[in-house]
Amino acid sequence: MADNTCLPRRRAPLSQLFQPDLPRETPVADAIGATIGVTIDGMETKVPLGTTILEAAKSMGVRIPTLCHHPDLEVAGICRICVVEVEGQKTLQAACAYPITAPVRIKTYSKAVRIARRHVLDLLLSEHCGDCYSCIRNGICELQQLAEEYGVDGFRFGHVEEPVAIDDSSFSIVRDMNKCIRCRRCVRTSIDVQEVGVLEAMNRSNKVEISTFMQKPLGNEICINCGQCINRCPTAALYANPALDQVWKALDDPNKHVVIQTAPSPRAAMGECFGLAPGTSVTYQMNTGLKRMGFDHVFDTNFTADLTIIEEGTELVLRLYKALVEGETSVALPQFTSCSPGWVKYCEHFYPEFIPNLSTAKSPQQMFGALIKTFYADKLGLDPKNIVSVALMPCSAKKFECNRPEMVDSGYQDVDFGLTTRELGKMFHQAGLDVPTMPKSDFDDPFGGATGSGLIFGATGGVMESALRTVIELVTGRKVESIFEQGDIIPVRGFEGVRYVEVKIPDVGPVPDILKHLVPNWDWLKGATLKVAVAHGTANAKKVMEDIKHGGKFSHCHFIEFMACPGGCLGGGGQPIPTSKEIRAARAKAIYSEDHELDIRKSYENPAVVKVYEEFLTDGPCGHKSHELLHTHYVARGKHIE
Amino acid sequence: MSTDAIKTQGNTLTFSAIPAGEGLRKALAMPRVDIIDMVRDSKLKGRGGAGFPTGIKWNFAAAEKRTPKYVMCNADEGEPGTFKDRLILSEYADLVMEGMTIGGRAIGASLGLIYLRAEYAYLRKHLEDTIKRRKAENLLGQNICGVEGFNFNIMVAMGAGAYVCGEETALIESLEGFRGEPRNRPPFPVVSGFLNRPSVVNNVETLAWVPCIMVNGVDWFKSIGTNNSTGHKLFSVSGDCEKPGVYEFPFGITVADLLKEVGGSDAKAVQIGGASGRCVPKKDFERRLAFEDVPTGGSVIVIGPGRDMLDLAHNIMDFFVDESCGQCTPCRVGNDKLLKGVEMLKAGTCSDEYLDELKGLANTMQVASKCGLGQSSSVALLSIIEHFGDEIHGR
C-alpha cells in the first residue's frame, strides 16, 4: 500500500450517508504481521500480507516501470505499463494494484509483458503531440524515459500532428493537454490530496480529457495555484507558468537594478537539480551563482519571515488583548497564518466567511517586495522604477500572489517575478553555473543573513515554531531553551496532517520596548494556555476548518498555521520533480539542521529586523507604516466561476 | 406484473411454475450453511456472462467477518442483444427479490440493491410496488416469515447510463456516486464491495434461479444442462431469424438446434454473448452453448447470409469505442485503433502487416486491460478475422 500517512484518502460522499466512519482502504491491511512468500523472476522473498507486487519487487531491487502510480497517491492501476505475469492468472496483472495475499510466482519481463508494455507506450504516443527537444520536461519526463527504455523507434499506431490550444490563463499553472497521458495523477492530487477538485476526468473512452470545471480556463477556476498537480505530473502536460525569459531580459538590461530574494525551501532542494541527493543544502553556493548570473543583490527571504513573525505575532497579541482584556466580541479568533498564498486563496474560495481570521500580515515574499522598492531604494538612492524584484520560491502560487492587484503598496508592483526552484535550476544550467561546486558567499546587506526562525518557515510547523519561540520569550522574559530543549519545539514538527499543541505560560515578564505602546503588561496571560494547531495540505486544512465551523476543539485555538502544500513549502509546487514523502523528509532535515547551525534563532533578535524598525517602520509593529506596507486585505471569492 | 413488448417465444419458462414465497420459506427453514451448500451443489453459475459459481461467491461473502454486507442485483443489462433480464424483471420480479433475500440470509446481509439500467426506468415503479407488496406479506422487512431477527430490505437504484456500469465494480462505484469505472481486483466485491463492505453482485437471472433450486431441489437442477453448466438458461435471440424473443433452453444446446427453434437455420454466423462475445461461423454450428464450449450471458444475434461481416465488426468496434470507460490505456486507445483498422479493411487500405500489428494489439488488450470490457472488446473482431478471411481481404 502506498505510504501516504501524511496524506488523506479519497472520501466517498455517499458512504458518509450510510456509514460515516468507513475508510476506503482495502481490508487486507487488517491482518497485520502475517507474511507471504513470493517468487519474483525466480528469486524468493517474504513480504507482509497486502504488499503490492510493485513494492515487493522494489524491495528485491527489481524495477517495474510505472506511469499512473505515485507514492503519494491512491492506487489507480490505469496506465497498465506495470503489468506482470502472475502464475495461474489468465491475464497480466498491474503490479502497482495487486496486493499479495497468497503465495505467488511472478515474472516481470516475460515476452508477453514486454510486448504489452511496448503496446501501452505505442498507444500513449499515438495520442501525444509534441517533440521532446522543445519540451519543458525534456530529460525529466517519465514517458520519454520509458519510450527510450523500450526502444520506441516510430509511431506504430499513428501520431497526433495538430496540437490543441494550451491554457496559460493562470499566472501559476500552464496546462498543455497535448502532452497529457491521462494517468490522472493530477486528478487524484486535486481531489484526494488537496480536496479542491479542480481537475477531473471528463468523457469516456478515447475522448477522455482531463478537464477543469466546464472546461473553463484555469485562471478562472477555483484553483489555489499550489502546483501539487505539477509535481506529480509525469510529463509536460502541467508546468509552472515560466518567468525565466523575463528575468533574463531584466538581467540583460544595463539600466535595471535586479535583486533576488531567496526563500528557505529552494536551498534545501536546488541540489536536486544538479543530481545531488535530496536534503543537500546549497544555500551559500547558490548566492555565488546568483551574483555571477548578474543579480545585483541577493537577499534572504528569512529577513521578512522574521518580520512576518513580529507583525503576525503582534497582531495575535492585539487580537488576544482585545478579546480577553477589553472583552471585544467581534475579534476573529483563531488567527490564521497568511504566508501561504495557496492557503490564502483556498480560504478565499472555500471559507470566505473566515477571511477576518486570516492575519493581515503579508507573506514574507510580499513584505520583502514592498521594502525593496521603498526602504532599500531610499537607502541606495535608486529609482524604484528601475528596480526589478525577483523572488526565488518553492511555489507556483507565489507567481499569482505577486500579481495580485493589491500588491502594489510601494507604488509599483512590489514583486515583479516569482521564479520556481526548477526555473532557477534551468537558468543555472543555461549559464553553465555548476552551483554545488561554487565557492560560498553570504547574503547581501542591508537585510543580512538568516535566523533559524525564518529558515524553518520552509517546513510545516515552522511558522508556528518561530512564532512560539518569539512569543514565549517576549511574554515570559525567559529563554525558550529553558522550556524546550535546545529551543526545538518538537510538538509542532512532523508530517502528520494536523497537529494540535497546548503551550502553558506559567509566568510573565515585563513587556519589551517594542510592544510597550500596545499592551501595558502581560498579567492577563499569566497561567494561560496557548492553544495552537498546524495543518498542511488543503485536505487537512479542510478538516480543521470543518471542525472550527462545527465548534470543535480547533475553534478554541488561538493561532493556526496553514500551509497549502503537503510538508509545507519544502513540498511546494515549484520544487524539483519528483516528490515523495522521503524526499520531503530529507529536505525538512536539511532545513532543521541548518537552523541549529545558526547563531540567531529567534525572529525578534534578528539585528536587521531591529534596525528596520528603528530606521524605517518607526511606529513599530502593526503601526501605521507597517500597515501601509506590510499588511494587506483579502477577497471573498467563494466558489463562483466566471 | 408490468406489460412489456418483450415476450417469450415457443416455450414456457420454468419461472412461471414457481410460486412466490415458497423458495424463500424453504430456505428460511434451513441453517445458513445449508443454503450455501445447496446453491453450491446445484453448480449454479452466474448468468451475467462470466459464469462464476454462485455458491462459491456467496461462501466467500459469508466467510467475511466485516459487516454490514450487501446483496446487489445487477439489472444493468447493457450487453447488445440481451433483453432477458428485462423480461424476468417485468414478469418474475418476485423470484429475483426472493433470490436476493435468500442471498441476504446466506451471507448475513440486510440490504439488497437493484441497480436498474437507466433505460428500464419504466420498470422502477413495478419493482417498488413489488417490494411494497412483499413487505406487506412479510416476505421483506423485519423478522421475515416469522424468522426472529432476519431483516432484509431492497432498494432500487437507477443506473447511470453506461454499458460499463454493468461490470460489477463499476456498478459499485456508480452506486457510490462516482464515475462508473471498474476498480482494481483484488480485492473482489465479496471482500470489499459497496462502501468497502463485503458485497455479492449477481445477475437478475442468477438470482431468479435460486428460489427455483430451493423449490425443486438440487438434483432437479443438475439433471438439466451439462455437467459443467447445469440448469436452464434464458437466451435473448435477435437478428436474422423468424422468431426473435426470449427462450429457455438447457445449457449444452448446439447452435444449430437453437437456430432451428428460432427459425434462423440459413444463418452464416451467430454472434454469441453480445458485442463482447465471439462470432461463431456456420462450420462450427455443432458447438454447444455452455461455459465449457461457447460461453454466453444469453445474447444470440443471428447473422443472415446477406450480411457483410465487416459491417458487423464495424458496428461492434464502434460500440466499444463509445463505451470504454477510458481509464486504462489498452482499452481507451486500443479500441479506436481497431475501429480505424476495420475502416481501413472496409476501404481496402489495410496492409497484411498492419493487420498483424492490430492482431497483436488486440491480444495485448485482452491480457492487459483493467476490466472485462477491454479484455473482450476484440474477441468478436478476432473471430471474424479468423473465420471470414475471404470476406475481409482483398477489397
Ligand SMILES: Cc1cc2nc3c(=O)[nH]c(=O)nc-3n(C[C@H](O)[C@H](O)[C@H](O)COP(=O)(O)O)c2cc1C
Ligand atoms: C463490460 C461489462 C459489462 C457487464 N454488464 C453486465 C450486465 O449488464 N449485467 C450483468 O448481470 N452482468 C454484467 N457483467 C458481468 C458482471 O461484472 C458480473 O460478473 C455479474 O454481474 C456477476 O453476476 P453473476 O455471477 O450472477 O453472473 C458485465 C461485465 C463487464 C465486464
Ligand code: SF4
Ligand atoms: S512530455 Fe515527455 S514525451 Fe512528451 S514531448 Fe515532452 S519530454 Fe517528450
Ligand code: SF4
Ligand atoms: S495532466 Fe499530467 S498528471 Fe494529469 S493526467 Fe495528464 S499526464 Fe497525468
Ligand code: SF4
Ligand atoms: S478495460 Fe476499458 S472499460 Fe475496463 S477499465 Fe479499462 S478502459 Fe475502462
Ligand code: FES
Ligand atoms: S503504474 Fe500500474 S497501472 Fe499504471
